[in-house]
Amino acid sequence: MSHHIVEVKNLEYCYADGTTALRGVSFRIEHGESVGVVGENGAGKSTLLLHLNGCLLATKGEVRVGDIPVMRETLRQIRRSVGTVFQDPNDQLFMPTVGEDVAFGPLNMHLSPDGVESRVHGALDTVNALHLRSRPPHRLSGGEKRAVAIATVLSMSPDILVLDEPSAGLDPQARRRLISLLSGFKHTKIVASHDLDMILDLCRRTIVMHQGAVVADGPTAALLSDRNLLAKSGLELPLGVQNCPVCGASPSASAIPQI
Amino acid sequence: MHMADALISPPVGGAMWAASIALAAYSARKIEPEIAERKIPLMGVVGAFVFAAQMINVTIPVTGSSGHLGGGMILTILLGPHAAFLVMFSILAVQALFFADGGLLALGCNVFNLGFWPCFVVYPLVFKKIVGASPTHRRLMTGSIVSGVLSLQLGAFCVVLQTLMSGISELPFGTFLLLMQPIHLAIGIIEGIVTAALVSFVWHARPELLELSADRKLEPSMSLKPVLTALAIAALVTGVLLSWFASTHPDGLEWAMFRITGKEELAAPEDGVHATLARFQEKTAFMPDYDFAETSAIQETGIEHSEEDAESWPAVSAGTSVAGVVGGGIVLILAVLIGMSLRLIQRRRGTVTP
Amino acid sequence: MxxxxxxxxxxxxxxxxxxxxxxxxxxxxxxxxxxxxxxxxxxxxxxxxxxxxxxxxxxxxxxxxxxxxxxxxxxxxxxxxxxxxxxxxxxxxxxxxxxxxxxxxxxxxxxxxxxxxxxxxxxxxxxxxxxxxxxxxxxxxxxxxxxxLGVPRLLIMQFLMLYRFIFILADEASRMLRAHSLRSPDGRGTSLRVWGSLAGNLLLRAYDRGVRVHTAMLARGFDGKFRPLPGFHWxxxxxxxxxxxxxxxxxxxxxxxxxxxxxxxxxxxx
Incomplete structure (x- = not known):
């Protein structure tokens, strides 16, 4: 299905105060791909993600989701097919209970009460959070909040999942659970993060951004072991690719996903 | 100062609820969907901010006493009158429900006292006039302090009126007023200073957040309708209900006197503030008087009387309803006067800033 | 506490x-x-x-x-x-x-x-x-x-959103206060200047959060209208x-x- 394709052409964006956040970004993401977006703070990752669901509209250039260009007139369709999970789950969870929050999107899609119910149930089931349904968001742990935030987006059954820093603030086990949850999804995934090890686990392809432009786009394993490239982009080698700090041994080949 | 359920009577509570709900419905309608879409999340967080900020006590210089933020003015300055009124409503509701601050029946009073005045009266007529089209630091400070004081004075005055009209408290009008207004002058000054500190901070850090700049584009010039409607509803409902619930044994002499004094006052020549104040006092003072009449009736007939008394009360009688309509009429006239002066000021402002 | x-x-x-x-x-x-x-x-x-x-x-x-x-x-x-x-x-x-x-x-x-x-x-x-x-x-x-029972929905939503964010804002405020009190061991209250910038910062953060929440709502198809909340059974x-x-x-x-x-x-x- 062509629906799951994301295409960005010569995208430029200037904020109202005149700062240029994106300079000529171009890439094409195919159906079912899982792509990491990495770069230092202020590289333009979040700004880029906000263009994919039309929260920001291009100053110059074009963003297409499937066959549809992202424009003011097409926002409704775009937001149905692109689900965005924001960095701070507290921003994403604004309704008084988990259940109502997960139902928020489907209700805006004018689904029938039964349709809404089955969406809510399905989404919460997917993230193993059915038991949290009637809880208020302020009584969830960080990991639970993250899972529920993902469910709020899944309930709209998007074709494409966009996640901004999904592993930020999670303890190691919650982070691990999140990674295995995400890797189980068949959606096209676009993940922006500083957690390069997670990108290594989750994404076959990576886009490296620096000062609003794409400086590299290719297989994750190759890019994230390129010390020079990472250093230039304000990053460093992920632990999984670094030599052992104790004995200096290089990581076993199995640690790096095969392409 | 929050009005409490224990102090109000059904007519007063009901009238204030009617006025507050009418204002809320009006405000909700006034916030267009396009604006609502942008404003709703802001209303939520800014409301929560006021709630949190109220908990942070501030030490006031010189006096050494501590005060906190009330919120009505800062909300209006940040969100505009309509959104601010709804936010104030929600804050007071949470306080009433979770902290037994005020009460459910008194919520209408509290919303009116603490929301209506700052949002719909003081902000458009005082704050904006002082601050003007091109705000300066000094004007913002002056505007905030003056508005804070005025809002609280008006609110406190309403508390006095509502308490007296309810007739549960024995405090005479003058004494209560002398107790409430100075206390609220102090509280109002603190509120004003605190609001000014906050506004000045935002003004320096992110001036675009102040509603002032966006105001003219987003909100068409403040209509007088809500103000008048709210006052009219409050007056009418209070008057009719009050008389309905009033004693079924009105002392003829008392009523005649009231009618005469009422008319006299209306006919009396108006010479400035003094007359207005005197009329106000007269108008409100008859309520406790009226209550006294009822008390003496009970005294005369003895306690045994109470059974028959309660059964026949409340009862609708032509006499009392007439009294209610007369009372409502007085307040309506007052409302018209306020309305006319508002329109006058409005028109003048219209010529200054087209 | x-x-x-x-x-x-x-x-x-x-x-x-x-x-x-x-x-x-x-x-x-x-x-x-x-x-x-x-x-x-x-x-x-x-x-x-x-x-x-x-x-x-x-x-x-x-x-x-x-x-x-x-x-x-x-x-x-x-x-x-x-x-x-x-x-x-x-x-x-x-x-x-x-x-x-x-x-x-x-x-x-x-x-x-x-x-x-x-x-x-x-x-x-x-x-x-x-x-x-x-x-x-x-x-x-x-x-x-x-x-x-027919109360304006915008007001209801305001009630709900306020309730939701009270917890987050109160948490932020109490963290700021703690940081402040740890660095002012003798002070009992906050002076007006400090209060102004403390509350001011809290307000700016709240405002930014409001903008982010708005974005998150938009991303899920929000158009300024709230759909009815689930019903009850009488x-x-x-x-x-x-x-x-x-x-x-x-x-x-x-x-x-x-x-x-x-x-x-x-x-x-x-």
Missing amino acids: TRIDTAISDIDVLDRLAAGVSPIHRLDPRAKLIVTVLFLLTVVSYRKYEVAELTPLFLYLAVLLALGRVPVLVIARYLLLACPFAVLVAVFNPLIDRQIIAQLGPLAVSGGWMSFVSILIRFVLTVSAVLLLLACTGYVTVCAALDK SIADSLFVVGSSAFLILVRHGQLATRMGRWALELSA
Whole structure:
């Protein structure tokens, strides 16, 4: 299905105060791909993600989701097919209970009460959070909040999942659970993060951004072991690719996903 | 100062609820969907901010006493009158429900006292006039302090009126007023200073957040309708209900006197503030008087009387309803006067800033 | 604990109670809301000297407390803490109104004392009734009931959003305060300058959060209109509750229960 394709052409964006956040970004993401977006703070990752669901509209250039260009007139369709999970789950969870929050999107899609119910149930089931349904968001742990935030987006059954820093603030086990949850999804995934090890686990392809432009786009394993490239982009080698700090041994080949 | 359920009577509570709900419905309608879409999340967080900020006590210089933020003015300055009124409503509701601050029946009073005045009266007529089209630091400070004081004075005055009209408290009008207004002058000054500190901070850090700049584009010039409607509803409902619930044994002499004094006052020549104040006092003072009449009736007939008394009360009688309509009429006239002066000021402002 | 933490834990206590299970919890929230309002109206409709006839209303509270499994101590604590503006005003009544209106054996009681006691009783009745409503229903459900009863939806959404963000903002505020107090060991309060920038920063953060939440809402198809909240099911039990409570309230209001009871007791003893 062509629906799951994301295409960005010569995208430029200037904020109202005149700062240029994106300079000529171009890439094409195919159906079912899982792509990491990495770069230092202020590289333009979040700004880029906000263009994919039309929260920001291009100053110059074009963003297409499937066959549809992202424009003011097409926002409704775009937001149905692109689900965005924001960095701070507290921003994403604004309704008084988990259940109502997960139902928020489907209700805006004018689904029938039964349709809404089955969406809510399905989404919460997917993230193993059915038991949290009637809880208020302020009584969830960080990991639970993250899972529920993902469910709020899944309930709209998007074709494409966009996640901004999904592993930020999670303890190691919650982070691990999140990674295995995400890797189980068949959606096209676009993940922006500083957690390069997670990108290594989750994404076959990576886009490296620096000062609003794409400086590299290719297989994750190759890019994230390129010390020079990472250093230039304000990053460093992920632990999984670094030599052992104790004995200096290089990581076993199995640690790096095969392409 | 929050009005409490224990102090109000059904007519007063009901009238204030009617006025507050009418204002809320009006405000909700006034916030267009396009604006609502942008404003709703802001209303939520800014409301929560006021709630949190109220908990942070501030030490006031010189006096050494501590005060906190009330919120009505800062909300209006940040969100505009309509959104601010709804936010104030929600804050007071949470306080009433979770902290037994005020009460459910008194919520209408509290919303009116603490929301209506700052949002719909003081902000458009005082704050904006002082601050003007091109705000300066000094004007913002002056505007905030003056508005804070005025809002609280008006609110406190309403508390006095509502308490007296309810007739549960024995405090005479003058004494209560002398107790409430100075206390609220102090509280109002603190509120004003605190609001000014906050506004000045935002003004320096992110001036675009102040509603002032966006105001003219987003909100068409403040209509007088809500103000008048709210006052009219409050007056009418209070008057009719009050008389309905009033004693079924009105002392003829008392009523005649009231009618005469009422008319006299209306006919009396108006010479400035003094007359207005005197009329106000007269108008409100008859309520406790009226209550006294009822008390003496009970005294005369003895306690045994109470059974028959309660059964026949409340009862609708032509006499009392007439009294209610007369009372409502007085307040309506007052409302018209306020309305006319508002329109006058409005028109003048219209010529200054087209 | 700072005031913020106390406030949050107060909200929390009622929320936890509301999550409980009891016959009262199971009732339709609209029924509970209606009965609570009727109850409050009944309380405030009494004349100012009424004391005895108010007492039967405690029956209602007692039944709800028991059926709803709400600890009396929670309510009592609120009653003590609740800003007693009413009591403050009531204190003047005995001083001003000294007319003797009742004779209790050798004791002459003035009108002021009667109305003072009456206000205290009203205070306890009204505050407890509202707290009970909340403890047996929950804030969110009360809001949903108000929505179904026709309160403007924008206002309801404001109620809900405020509630949601109080927790986040209170948390941010108390972290800022802690950071401030750790660096000002002798200071008791915050000076105006510090308060201004503390609260100002909190406000700016709140504002930015509002913008982010807005983005998150947009991303999920929000168009400025809120869809109806899930409905409730009105059952026979709810009708019975409303009818029964109303009948009780009318009986209490007009039945002179306390006086009758007193007379009956006197006749019996005579």
